[in-house]
Amino acid sequence: MNTANLSTSWAVIGASGFIGLRTVEGLHGRDGVNLRPVVRSATSLAVLARRRLDWRIADPRDLPALTEALRGCPVCLHAALGDPVQIERMATIAYRACAAAGVRRLVWLSSASVHGQNPPPGTDESTPLHESHPLAYNNAKVRAERRLEQLARDGRVEVVRLRPGVVFGPRSRWITDAAADLRAGRAGWLGRGRGVCNSIHVDNLVHALRLAATVPAAAGEAFLVGDAETVAWRDFLLPIALHLGLDETAFAEPPPAPLVAERTPPLAALTRTRLYQRLGDAVPDRAKRLVKGLASAWPAPAPARDAWVLPRAPAGRLTLEQTLLQGCAWKLPHAKAARLLGYVPPVPFAAGLATSLEWLDFAEGRT
Amino acid sequence: MKPPNTPVSLALVGCGAVSRLFYRPALRELRRHGLVELVAVVDPRPEARDPLARELGCAACASLDAALALRPALVAIATPPSLHRVQAEAALAAGCAVLCEKPLAATADDADAIVAAAARAARPLAAGHYKRFFPAHRALKTLIERQTFGPLLEATLVEGGKFAWPAATDSFFRREQTPGGVLLDIGVHVLDLLRWWLGEPADFTYADDALDGLEANARLDATFAGGARVRLRLSRDWRTENVYVFRFARAVVHCRVNAANQLEITLDDLPLTLAAELRHPLPARPAPPSRALETNPQAFLAQLVDVCAALHEHRPPFVPGAEGAAALRWVETCYARRTPLSLR
Ligand SMILES: NC(=O)c1ccc[n+]([C@@H]2O[C@H](COP(=O)([O-])OP(=O)(O)OC[C@H]3O[C@@H](n4cnc5c(N)ncnc54)[C@H](OP(=O)(O)O)[C@@H]3O)[C@@H](O)[C@H]2O)c1
Numbered sequence: 001m002n003t004a005n006l007s008t009s010w011a012v013i014g015a016s017g018f019i020g021l022r023t024v025e026g027l028h029g030r031d032g033v034n035l036r037p038v039v040r041s042a043t044s045l046a047v048l049a050r051r052r053l054d055w056r057i058a059d060p061r062d063l064p065a066l067t068e069a070l071r072g073c074p075v076c077l078h079a080a081l082g083d084p085v086q087i088e089r090m091a092t093i094a095y096r097a098c099a100a101a102g103v104r105r106l107v108w109l110s111s112a113s114v115h116g117q118n119p120p121p122g123t124d125e126s127t128p129l130h131e132s133h134p135l136a137y138n139n140a141k142v143r144a145e146r147r148l149e150q151l152a153r154d155g156r157v158e159v160v161r162l163r164p165g166v167v168f169g170p171r172s173r174w175i176t177d178a179a180a181d182l183r184a185g186r187a188g189w190l191g192r193g194r195g196v197c198n199s200i201h202v203d204n205l206v207h208a209l210r211l212a213a214t215v216p217a218a219a220g221e222a223f224l225v226g227d228a229e230t231v232a233w234r235d236f237l238l239p240i241a242l243h244l245g246l247d248e249t250a251f252a253e254p255p256p257a258p259l260v261a262e263r264t265p266p267l268a269a270l271t272r273t274r275l276y277q278r279l280g281d282a283v284p285d286r287a288k289r290l291v292k293g294l295a296s297a298w299p300a301p302a303p304a305r306d307a308w309v310l311p312r313a314p315a316g317r318l319t320l321e322q323t324l325l326q327g328c329a330w331k332l333p334h335a336k337a338a339r340l341l342g343y344v345p346p347v348p349f350a351a352g353l354a355t356s357l358e359w360l361d362f363a364e365g366r367t
Numbered sequence: 368m369k370p371p372n373t374p375v376s377l378a379l380v381g382c383g384a385v386s387r388l389f390y391r392p393a394l395r396e397l398r399r400h401g402l403v404e405l406v407a408v409v410d411p412r413p414e415a416r417d418p419l420a421r422e423l424g425c426a427a428c429a430s431l432d433a434a435l436a437l438r439p440a441l442v443a444i445a446t447p448p449s450l451h452r453v454q455a456e457a458a459l460a461a462g463c464a465v466l467c468e469k470p471l472a473a474t475a476d477d478a479d480a481i482v483a484a485a486a487r488a489a490r491p492l493a494a495g496h497y498k499r500f501f502p503a504h505r506a507l508k509t510l511i512e513r514q515t516f517g518p519l520l521e522a523t524l525v526e527g528g529k530f531a532w533p534a535a536t537d538s539f540f541r542r543e544q545t546p547g548g549v550l551l552d553i554g555v556h557v558l559d560l561l562r563w564w565l566g567e568p569a570d571f572t573y574a575d576d577a578l579d580g581l582e583a584n585a586r587l588d589a590t591f592a593g594g595a596r597v598r599l600r601l602s603r604d605w606r607t608e609n610v611y612v613f614r615f616a617r618a619v620v621h622c623r624v625n626a627a628n629q630l631e632i633t634l635d636d637l638p639l640t641l642a643a644e645l646r647h648p649l650p651a652r653p654a655p656p657s658r659a660l661e662t663n664p665q666a667f668l669a670q671l672v673d674v675c676a677a678l679h680e681h682r683p684p685f686v687p688g689a690e691g692a693a694a695l696r697w698v699e700t701c702y703a704r705r706t707p708l709s710l711r
Pocket residue numbers: 013014015016017018019020038039040041044060078079080081082083086109110111112164165166167168
């Protein structure tokens with residue numbers, strides 16, 4: 001299949017998100033392809049509306065609405081993200097909607113974290129996946145990939161899975177969170193940031209998405225994609241600090257977060273049971289929201305309130321995700337993407353970081 | 368602003384998010400105080416008007432004409448801007464006063480036509496720039512005019528965040544139906560405040576990031592007669608600090624967006640910042656703490672109270688329609704002078 005030279009529309013589910021928006025703005029109008037944003041509500045159109053686009057409003061968990069939104073598109077790029085339960089459901093619904101709407105290829109944004117944030121040296125696409133990661137997100141991404149592989153056996157839709165690592169660029173949380181932590185004096189790193197950051201500039205990912213949508217040999221495959229360079233976390237974090245007028249001393253070396261699996265509160269666990277999911281659409285949305293609300297309100301330890309404390313600045317800290325990521329010693333290879341897709345990342349890491357910081361200045365009102 | 372003596376009969380046109388989130392609680396409160404009597408809500412969509420009419424205990428009308436037949440004294444217009452002119456003209460011609468949501472109309476010409484219609488009908492026309500009622504904004508006006516901290520040297524205003532208004536349809540984002548993006552949406556309030564505080568700009572430049580659609584980010588740089596330089600940055604793309612910062616000769620004042628009765632003041636000679644809730648002034652003698660000035664919802668209520676009082680007292684409202692038209696004219700001039708803000 002090669003759709004790139006036809007005048008055609010590709011749907012982008014989750015088009016208002018960080019990657020979805022960049023995909024729409026980067027690929028719309030290229031090679032005669034129009035991008036059709038599919039978003040959950042009119043509210044999501046605020047930034048997409050900078051351009052006149054043929055958007056559709058459909059929830060990625062609503063099969064009939066999504067099917068309607070995808071009609072006429074030979075390609076669907078899936079860049080929506082939900083909680084772990086939703087991630088799995090979205091995969092099933094995306095496949096079924098594509099099949100019903102006659103979409104030929106579904107490009108699914110998975111994640112390198114299907115191999116864990118700190119994958120063992122030697123990991124590549126042939127490494128078997130497992131579902132016992134400490135982060136629920138990783139396990140959900142694994143389950144979603146497995147579900148898609150299973151569904152694609154009916155041959156109705158070609159599925160391509162992309163596994164990017166740390167996707168950065170304008171609007172990326174990796175940039176904004178790091179800047180916010182630095183400014184608030186709570187930035188931390190592990191081993192002075194010597195761990196490997198499996199980065200990919202968002203425009204490199206958009207390039208990979210385009211290839212995944214068009215290269216015939218991609219069908220049925222999963223691809224790790226990343227920047228060309230092997231990047232250490234300090235290469236990523238230190239320039240952000242310097243840009244903000246800080247230096248290496250802005251990073252504390254806090255103790256790593258304990259490597260215990262994320263606790264699933266009992267009610268959230270209920271929403272993950274087969275029975276609850278089978279009830280699926282039979283459960284009114286309001287009731288689901290109530291269960292979710294109760295789940296998120298599950299008692300967290302109350303913050304200690306003590307007036308007899310010296311005022312002090314916040315301390316550096318590392319979340320579980322950061323601890324895992326910064327402990328990484330392996331640059332995930334994208335040799336398979338290079339071989340089968342012809343993937344050569346067009347944006348050098350340093351240039352990508354520079355434009356991200358330029359955007360940060362712009363977003364924070366400094367320019 | 369003296370409250371009126373008898374309830375003002377009011378029809379609310381448009382049953383969208385503004386009416387549900389702002390007018391519904393405000394009108395209930397004013398009715399509780401005997402300030403208004405709600406006669407009708409108007410919307411062509413029964414699913415929008417019927418529940419609101421039930422909640423407010425008034426007639427549900429499918430058309431403005433049907434509501435005008437009930438002879439309200441005041442018509443509040445909270446519909447898409449493209450409808451403002453025709454609805455305001457009809458209400459004014461029927462002898463009603465009008466409070467029209469911002470922007471006053473879809474175009475500055477339409478806004479001028481509404482202002483002219485109000486003059487012809489000799490009825491009060493108020494522009495819904497309720498942020499002028501914020502105690503913090505009124506205090507800033509006083510600080511600028513009286514030069515309490517010396518003259519204003521410069522101001523940096525950043526406002527906006529990821530768009531979250533519950534837009535019912537995508538018409539808000541279609542250029543054919545809505546003539547502007549973030550500048551028209553939230554910027555028109557700020558331009559109105561700037562004009563009110565500082566008068567007409569001596570000069571300005573404007574840039575935004577619209578391609579062939581509606582801008583999500585905008586930047587305005589202006590200078591004003593007294594020499595004050597103002598930088599305004601608006602976004603519905605990304606969270607901003609949401610603050611207006613005023614550099615006076617002897618102090619810096621931070622005014623947080625929508626924090627109607629708060630200011631943070633940093634005096635040059637004092638190594639600290641006073642983060643203050645604005646309250647009724649205390650006398651120069653021992654006295655208990657005084658009451659806080661209006662909050663954001665109370666400023667919205669104050670606007671309605673003012674329009675009702677204007678009707679009773681035969682005076683113009685605090686924010687006359689002509690002011691709304693002038694803010695919109697500035698918005699249009701910005702679009703006419705637009706330069707592209709490069710996409711990042
Ligand atoms: N960012 C990274 O570093 C990274 C790394 C690896 C993989 N990925 C993958 O790339 C994809 C896109 O990530 P992103 O960073 O662009 O995410 P994002 O900025 O959070 O955007 C995701 C979009 O999903 C849509 N969405 C649909 N249903 C949703 C729901 N139930 N809850 C929340 N959002 C929902 C939202 O758009 P509407 O509301 O408009 O529909 C939202 O804008 C995800 O699959 C993610 O796992 C991201």
